[in-house]
Amino acid sequence: MSRLRVLWRTTAVRLSALYLLLFTLCALLLVIYVTAMSQRLLANQTREAVAAEVDQIEAIYDRTGVAGVLRTLERRARQPGANLYVIASPTGEILAGNVAWLEPGLLDAEGWTSRPFLYQRYSEESGDKHLALAEVVELPNGLHVLVGRDLQEPQKFGGLVRHALMVALGIMGVGALVIWFVIGRNALSRIDRMSHATTRIMAGDLSQRLPVNGSGDEFDRLSESLNAMLERIEKLNEGLRQVSDNIAHDLKTPLTRLRNRAEAALAQGASESDYRASLEDTITESDQLIRTFNALLMISRVEAGSAVAEMSPVDLSQSVEDCVELYEPLAEEQSLTLRGEAAPAVVIQGNRELIGQALGNLIDNAIKYAAGAADPEIRVTMAARADAIVISVSDHGPGIPADKREAVLQRFVRLDESRSKPGTGLGLSLVVAVMELHGGTLELSETTPDGGLTVSMIFPQNS
Amino acid sequence: MVAHMKILIVEDDLEAAAYLTKAFREAGIVCDHASDGESGLFMARENSYDVLVVDRMLPRRDGLSLISELRAGGIHTPVLILSALGQVDDRVTGLRAGGDDYLPKPYAFNELLARVEVLGRRKGRPEQDMVYRVGDLELDRLSHTVRRQGREIPLQPREFRLLEYLMKNAGQVVTRTMLLENVWDYHFDPQTNVIDVHVSRLRGKIEKDFDTPLLRTVRGAGYMIKDEGRAEA
Numbered sequence A: 001m002s003r004l005r006v007l008w009r010t011t012a013v014r015l016s017a018l019y020l021l022l023f024t025l026c027a028l029l030l031v032i033y034v035t036a037m038s039q040r041l042l043a044n045q046t047r048e049a050v051a052a053e054v055d056q057i058e059a060i061y062d063r064t065g066v067a068g069v070l071r072t073l074e075r076r077a078r079q080p081g082a083n084l085y086v087i088a089s090p091t092g093e094i095l096a097g098n099v100a101w102l103e104p105g106l107l108d109a110e111g112w113t114s115r116p117f118l119y120q121r122y123s124e125e126s127g128d129k130h131l132a133l134a135e136v137v138e139l140p141n142g143l144h145v146l147v148g149r150d151l152q153e154p155q156k157f158g159g160l161v162r163h164a165l166m167v168a169l170g171i172m173g174v175g176a177l178v179i180w181f182v183i184g185r186n187a188l189s190r191i192d193r194m195s196h197a198t199t200r201i202m203a204g205d206l207s208q209r210l211p212v213n214g215s216g217d218e219f220d221r222l223s224e225s226l227n228a229m230l231e232r233i234e235k236l237n238e239g240l241r242q243v244s245d246n247i248a249h250d251l252k253t254p255l256t257r258l259r260n261r262a263e264a265a266l267a268q269g270a271s272e273s274d275y276r277a278s279l280e281d282t283i284t285e286s287d288q289l290i291r292t293f294n295a296l297l298m299i300s301r302v303e304a305g306s307a308v309a310e311m312s313p314v315d316l317s318q319s320v321e322d323c324v325e326l327y328e329p330l331a332e333e334q335s336l337t338l339r340g341e342a343a344p345a346v347v348i349q350g351n352r353e354l355i356g357q358a359l360g361n362l363i364d365n366a367i368k369y370a371a372g373a374a375d376p377e378i379r380v381t382m383a384a385r386a387d388a389i390v391i392s393v394s395d396h397g398p399g400i401p402a403d404k405r406e407a408v409l410q411r412f413v414r415l416d417e418s419r420s421k422p423g424t425g426l427g428l429s430l431v432v433a434v435m436e437l438h439g440g441t442l443e444l445s446e447t448t449p450d451g452g453l454t455v456s457m458i459f460p461q462n463s
Numbered sequence B: 001m002v003a004h005m006k007i008l009i010v011e012d013d014l015e016a017a018a019y020l021t022k023a024f025r026e027a028g029i030v031c032d033h034a035s036d037g038e039s040g041l042f043m044a045r046e047n048s049y050d051v052l053v054v055d056r057m058l059p060r061r062d063g064l065s066l067i068s069e070l071r072a073g074g075i076h077t078p079v080l081i082l083s084a085l086g087q088v089d090d091r092v093t094g095l096r097a098g099g100d101d102y103l104p105k106p107y108a109f110n111e112l113l114a115r116v117e118v119l120g121r122r123k124g125r126p127e128q129d130m131v132y133r134v135g136d137l138e139l140d141r142l143s144h145t146v147r148r149q150g151r152e153i154p155l156q157p158r159e160f161r162l163l164e165y166l167m168k169n170a171g172q173v174v175t176r177t178m179l180l181e182n183v184w185d186y187h188f189d190p191q192t193n194v195i196d197v198h199v200s201r202l203r204g205k206i207e208k209d210f211d212t213p214l215l216r217t218v219r220g221a222g223y224m225i226k227d228e229g230r231a232e233a
Helices: A002-009 A011-078 A152-202 A218-268 A272-304 A316-333 A352-370 A402-408 A427-437 B014-026 B037-046 B063-072 B088-096 B109-122 B157-168 B176-183 B194-207 B228-232
Strands: A084-088 A094-097 A099-102 A117-121 A130-138 A144-150 A312-315 A337-341 A347-350 A377-384 A388-395 A441-445 A453-460 B005-010 B029-034 B051-055 B079-083 B101-104 B131-134 B137-140 B145-148 B215-218 B222-225
Touching: A011 A084, A011 A094, A011 A130, A011 A144, A011 A152, A084 A099, A094 A099, A130 A152, A152 A218, A218 A272, A272 A427, A312 A316, A312 A352, A316 A337, A316 A352, A316 A377, A316 A388, A316 B194, A347 A352, A352 A377, A352 A388, A352 A427, A352 A453, A427 A441, A427 A453, B005 B014, B005 B037, B005 B109, B014 B029, B014 B109, B029 B037, B029 B109, B037 B051, B037 B063, B051 B063, B051 B109, B063 B079, B079 B088, B079 B109, B088 B101, B101 B109, B109 B176, B131 B157, B137 B157, B157 B176, B157 B194, B157 B222, B176 B194, B176 B222, B194 B215
Parallel strands: A337 A377, B005 B029, B005 B051, B051 B079, B079 B101
Antiparallel strands: A084 A094, A084 A144, A099 A117, A117 A130, A130 A144, A312 A347, A377 A388, A388 A453, A441 A453, B131 B137, B137 B145, B215 B222
């Protein structure tokens, strides 16, 4: 019962019910109209035939008198399927014709009988009465003549039309009901499947997806867009979870260190200069914490997308030049040479700040890790591919083993070899997030077969 | 020598406000405090301040609407926005609302002080000075030349802009982030000492062959260009 109620609530079912109702109404009107029209047509034919015959009889009377009329009618009355003919006395007595019995009083008035009447022929058994229409004329000698036509044929015909229409209507009605039921059931079962999936998702299983049957209909399209939305939510949720995990693991450690240091300073607290040194350390440590915290927030906001996305045309060539120029003295200080080769005036839609920061992070990394390498050259190159613009930062440092390249893109992942260097472990994660924001990717490879690291930012063209 | 600067802090965290007020007073800046947006707006209208330091999230009226309201009323006192929202887009909305500078929390007091001083001095300093002079150092903004004791010092374009910004704010502390913002137009945290390297390179060029140092490193804050000789005189 409740299933039916649910079925009734679906739009498809409601609409088809409405259509069914309208259709039935129209069909009924059609039946009534068609039968009325055909009846009218047949009645007119009857009247015309009868009227013609009455005219003839009057003409015959004029030419040959009563005898001629009698002869003619006798002859006609004997023909098979003949009309009704009655000649009656002025008092209403039937004198001649092919009718054995008539409804009384019919012969009294001249003209058309006001309504179909019952009669009985001679040849038929008594009780077998039929309906007919007739016209009565009074001959100049006072005799009454009735000419009429049986209505059985027209009535049979009308009945046939009505019957055929009703059968056709019935078939259509049943068909509509069947279609309605099938559509409704189908819609209902699909909605059921969708709501089951939704329930599981609400229960916390974000990996669930709504069913898609590939037909591309409105249900499929709805499922597909909801699935895309779920994908996005799952990703954001995952990001959020990662951030909270990271906060738990990587921010608590320095916080603990901070606290221990303050505690130790209080406990030992020798001279004012000791206090001062401890406080300065504390500030340095908290600055580092703030830095990490900012970087984390920045990454998750970039990953969340639109929040940071003040997109405008960015001259990538200018960005490369600016960053190389910014970091060049730093490289020189480490006895490295930083060289930039930018193709002129390549402009994409993007966020200049974020691209600059990402590129800065890559150059900064290269300087940090390539310091002391045999080949001191760090190159920032820019190449236009058919479908993308690639900015690469190549160094000749120790590089990253192929199997660890995936891992270093994650938050807080620092290889053992790099733990001694300063940094938050968030630099590359930010670059990845920035690239995702621009619809691009980040690729790590070796600079030469012997090693070194090349990090490539791949911006899809026309992004 | 320096007329006392007068500023208004609009900040709802009373402890932070008390700390700021005390620190600014110690730095020689007269400091008023308002603890919500409405009274901040009222005080900024009724008094003449050199700089307003406005927290972005305030009770009764938020910081951005306070600034828009002031600007709509024709008051153009420089405003520095403080905010816990520190990212690029927040900065942009802050400056669009009529703020002149934006500092994300948490910040070092020295950073705030340096920025407030630069904002406060901006009023009196004619922007159209074509030649900046600090001691015997001379920077011509029109011909893009730098001379010391009459001798021309060749500088790279970026070094020129760096020196230009330092000299424009001569006698005031300029922090590393201020330099990155104003000379490179980037607002991120450079993490490493990139700016220091640029400054020391510039220092090498303008001080190497001369006796008196001009470009000082201010510990825990940033840099300041100043004619030491004259200051002592």
